[in-house]
Amino acid sequence: MTSQPTAARGVTGRVRMSPEHRREQLLDLGVRLLATRSYEELSIDLLAQEAGISRGLLYHYFGNKQDFHEAVIRRAVQDLVEQTAPPPIDDAAERMLASVRAYVDYVEANHEGYLSLVKGAAGGNETVRQLYEAGRTTLTDRIFLEDAGQNLPDTPAARLMVHAWSALVEDLVLSWVRDPAGVSKDDLVLAAASSLPGLVELLH
Amino acid sequence: MTSQPTAARGVTGRVRMSPEHRREQLLDLGVRLLATRSYEELSIDLLAQEAGISRGLLYHYFGNKQDFHEAVIRRAVQDLVEQTAPPPIDDAAERMLASVRAYVDYVEANHEGYLSLVKGAAGGNETVRQLYEAGRTTLTDRIFLEDAGQNLPDTPAARLMVHAWSALVEDLVLSWVRDPAGVSKDDLVLAAASSLPGLVELLH
Numbered sequence: 001m002t003s004q005p006t007a008a009r010g011v012t013g014r015v016r017m018s019p020e021h022r023r024e025q026l027l028d029l030g031v032r033l034l035a036t037r038s039y040e041e042l043s044i045d046l047l048a049q050e051a052g053i054s055r056g057l058l059y060h061y062f063g064n065k066q067d068f069h070e071a072v073i074r075r076a077v078q079d080l081v082e083q084t085a086p087p088p089i090d091d092a093a094e095r096m097l098a099s100v101r102a103y104v105d106y107v108e109a110n111h112e113g114y115l116s117l118v119k120g121a122a123g124g125n126e127t128v129r130q131l132y133e134a135g136r137t138t139l140t141d142r143i144f145l146e147d148a149g150q151n152l153p154d155t156p157a158a159r160l161m162v163h164a165w166s167a168l169v170e171d172l173v174l175s176w177v178r179d180p181a182g183v184s185k186d187d188l189v190l191a192a193a194s195s196l197p198g199l200v201e202l203l204h
Numbered sequence: 205m206t207s208q209p210t211a212a213r214g215v216t217g218r219v220r221m222s223p224e225h226r227r228e229q230l231l232d233l234g235v236r237l238l239a240t241r242s243y244e245e246l247s248i249d250l251l252a253q254e255a256g257i258s259r260g261l262l263y264h265y266f267g268n269k270q271d272f273h274e275a276v277i278r279r280a281v282q283d284l285v286e287q288t289a290p291p292p293i294d295d296a297a298e299r300m301l302a303s304v305r306a307y308v309d310y311v312e313a314n315h316e317g318y319l320s321l322v323k324g325a326a327g328g329n330e331t332v333r334q335l336y337e338a339g340r341t342t343l344t345d346r347i348f349l350e351d352a353g354q355n356l357p358d359t360p361a362a363r364l365m366v367h368a369w370s371a372l373v374e375d376l377v378l379s380w381v382r383d384p385a386g387v388s389k390d391d392l393v394l395a396a397a398s399s400l401p402g403l404v405e406l407l408h
Contacts, residue, residue: 164379
């Protein structure tokens with residue numbers, strides 16, 4: 001019964017698509033809309049309008065606005081983690097530079113949504129905070145697995161500093177996107193990436 | 205007419221106090237209560253109870269809950285700026301260490317309220333954000349005036365990095381208060397303070 005609306009649309013001439021595929025497509029659209037909006041501005045109405053489908057169908061896929069927002073944010077965090085994955089190149093410093101550059105590109109391309117994620121995370125929305133922290137943990141853990149590979153000692157103290165470094169990079173990049181202060185993207189990426197070993201050296 | 209409640213209390217045996225003095229005293233109490241609470245938890249009722257005065261009198265002093273919260277947060281930020289002022293000692297590195305140590309002490313002593321300030325600032329409460337940013341600007345500007353005095357170049361790029369450094373220190377200290385990860389306060393303070401020159405060197 002619950003899949004009837006989708007089947008009906010298939011019959012009326014639209015490309016028939018599995019509910020899972022359709023849901024994924026709607027999530028992709030939600031993430032694209034989030035690039036230039038805060039998630040408070042990302043309404044079911046807006047998504048319905050952009051997708052050319054009814055609100056009712058969206059509720060069928062996502063339950064309610066809260067569930068929809070969480071699904072979009074989960075997908076956005078997943079995109080961030082995937083897009084900043086270190087490329088398979090041998091040189092560790094180059095891998096780190098490529099990963100930080102991908103992060104800067106991501107924040108540039110998704111500024112409003114990312115800022116909204118950071119704000120929501122800090123602002124007490126518990127689910128957003130958990131999704132954001134999970135993403136940040138994935139990024140931080142990766143530093144010790146493969147990203148840096150600069151012989152960082154994997155100690156609790158080093159992890160404390162790597163977490164703080166990620167706050168530095170986040171602040172640096174968000175400030176830079178707002179006002180580059182005469183700094184080129186190359187210089188920004190180099191400064192952010194190369195600051196890590198010295199910081200960990202100070203506390204491990 | 206509006207000062208009558210205070211005068212009446214004076215007559216009933218309490219120490220007579222000017223309205224300004226009384227208001228300051230209530231703000232001090234508000235800041236002390238905020239040390240172990242978020243400011244969402246800091247209610248007029250709680251303050252009235254702790255101060256032993258009526259809600260009505262509090263509204264007389266502070267207008268409404270929003271105004272009261274703003275006054276308390278303004279005072280808390282002022283306390284932070286004052287308590288972390290660099291002491292009048294000659295050695296620049298020692299001044300910086302003393303200032304960072306005072307910051308760690310402040311965050312330790314006022315953990316809940318400070319976390320709440322940071323969250324409120326990031327979470328979209330516009331007035332809290334402005335108060336927090338103003339405090340942070342004061343702290344950041346001071347780096348170039350006297351705190352560090354380590355011949356930091358005062359360029360837009362250097363200010364970008366000093367702002368990011370303050371995000372690093374904030375994250376480092378808040379994480380450390382939650383879980384010290386085997387790091388002593390001395391080591392934490394030294395790492396936070398000594399990281400700045402190298403970071404600015406990377407971007408100026």
